[in-house]
Amino acid sequence: MTELTNSILDPKNLRAQIRDGRFLGPTAGHGGDALQANLVILPGEDAQDFLRFCQANPQPCPLLAVGEPGNPALPTLGDIDLRHDLPLYRVWRDGELVEEPIDIADLWRDDMVSFAIGCSFSFEDALTRAGIPVRHQLAGRNVPMYRTNLATRPAGKFSGPVVVSMRAMPAADAIQAVSICQRFPLAHGAPVHLGDPSQIGIADIHQPDYGDAPDIRPGDIPVFWACGVTPQAAIVAAKPALAITHAPGHMLVTDIPSGQADRRLTGVHAG
């Protein structure tokens, strides 16, 4: 199928294509309005520590769903089989990236716990609809991300700096962005900082640690959100014997419309 047909697929169809190996590319822009998530899979005791790490650090690690040990399903997010439903995975052993497979069925263990973590892409649509330019999107670049001097609250073997993403905009837009994003706690919520980057330990805003260099215009104020690279960096630093994550840009596509994520995943649901 062509790229154009893929881009109008609904998330169930997209996951079916991914499962069959017919869709391999980055997931941004595909699956309609469906929430896309970061994926972390850890076995045994490391999974227990990581769950506590996410609970202690909800802004960088907003949990959308946690799987039962050994179960590759995440039923609250859709009819998902995590062994096949991402287009590309990363496998880490002792903190080293050892392979990037398109399928992890061979690696699956009965003590594996899956974590779907929210992503800031889920609020960018709301910013755009509010008339706030999302500059890296308009430039066709990846969002710039930075390690900061803000520390996560540690849990078990997991600790490390808060990593932030940055979007520069006029001050009046920054005020609107706070109002908008505080409605999306499952997509990292409100910004954690704005203004002077050195106040959070960023030496040069034009040299991000991850992603692409930013587009900052005269009169802009930089706005910083907690970012999903935070848990990834914590995992790499903790050097667990085995960890599986999504490959950058190759996210878990859920069935939840972005705008409904918080209500459907955290509210009381009809029985």
Add this chain to the structure above:
Amino acid sequence: MTELTNSILDPKNLRAQIRDGRFLGPTAGHGGDALQANLVILPGEDAQDFLRFCQANPQPCPLLAVGEPGNPALPTLGDIDLRHDLPLYRVWRDGELVEEPIDIADLWRDDMVSFAIGCSFSFEDALTRAGIPVRHQLAGRNVPMYRTNLATRPAGKFSGPVVVSMRAMPAADAIQAVSICQRFPLAHGAPVHLGDPSQIGIADIHQPDYGDAPDIRPGDIPVFWACGVTPQAAIVAAKPALAITHAPGHMLVTDIPSGQADRRLTGVHAG
């Protein structure tokens, strides 16, 4: 009665004391949690223009209540008689301040329309409860206010710059303050600017146009709200034949608890 007894009076008792001429001082800190409001009284055609001016500029001029022509009552705010219930008034003729009486019964006309306008003091309690230091309060000073290069939308004879109040605080508090204050549209709502004062035409943040010089600490970012001096400045500039306002610090004390203002004054009420 002593100052101490006055400070625990409920708003009805406080207005009774004011009406009898037994309470003369500034109203800040008195009347418990009751919403305090700016007052503007204009006759005839000027009142019509001013109502449209407030409708067009809701952030600087958030209307709590508008009286019927000739009626000194504001029944949605309490059992109020505006001819007696403020401790000090200002009378303006052709744009000049001509007297500061404690009672305006002699001046009352049957075409006078009263406007009760919200005040930012109503959200300062929420900021303090959120752990955000309100620096001018802690310093025992009046809030600094500045004329900006932001223009109000004109209506009839009323126009002029948006005047802002400024509270400096760490960036993380500024983010919280946006979230908090956007819940108080009747107390000016969310800030209108933050960061560089020159972007809104303020030449020297340490030299406000009204109020007292600010307390700004290293690491603070200045945050600016639309301010109730905006309509007052517009009235002075328009030079209406007659206008009556509250004297600075001598506000209309209502019966509405601050935290309930928006719900009780703008929501649908039981019949």
